[in-house]
């Protein structure tokens with residue numbers, strides 16, 4: 581595993597990244613449901629994937645067999661607009677008939693330690709996933725794995741404190757969980773991501789680089805992020 585497993589794919593527009601993301605999620609869902617009767621997908625938080633989630637709503641899917649998980653969550657009240665699960669609900673899950681028992685959100689309102697312990701136990705019974713979707717922050721973080729933070733190697737979900745991006749308290753999947761899928765899709769759009777993406781491609785040791793190197797990973801980039 582390593583660099584040869586990572587493909588950086590440049591699209592002509594941010595819309596094309598969203599279109600391709602929705603197409604790939606849908607294709608992975610169809611494959612998984614045909615093979616095993618259910619689709620287990622880890623969704624990315626943040627703003628970047630919301631357009632792709634919105635596009636999924638308009639596709640005919642076998643929603644009853646979708647199971648959704650989160651790569652990370654922010655320790656805020658469940659209805660706080662900055663919660664990843666809240667943004668995903670508005671963009672996707674409130675608009676399609678995925679059974680609510682299939683929405684495996686991180687109970688981050690319980691506090692980072694307790695939520696991480698509970699999520700670790702839950703996903704231990706569900707892994708491996710069929711697809712893992714991730715974003716990247718301007719500092720090269722992915723999920724809530726931030727540069728300079730230690731990540732425990734022996735758990736699947738970990739508490740995060742003093743995150744440089746608000747809020748400081750979070751829960752993140754760890755590399756142990758993020759390795760547990762045949763493929764990862766990392767979405768990188770916008771000029772704000774250009775510097776970190778370029779540093780990653782030059783070989784910088786960033787959290788996103790470490791996660792991408794866990795196995796087969798496609799990085800979908802728009803022109804602003806990719807630069808020339």
Ligand SMILES: O=C1O[C@H](COP(=O)(O)O)[C@@H](O)[C@H](O)[C@H]1O
Pocket residue numbers: 624625626627628629651652653654664714715716717718722723724745
């Ligand atoms: O805080 C977070 O940041 C990253 C990137 O977010 P974006 O808004 O720039 O797309 C995101 O991937 C992560 O899930 C989120 O909690």
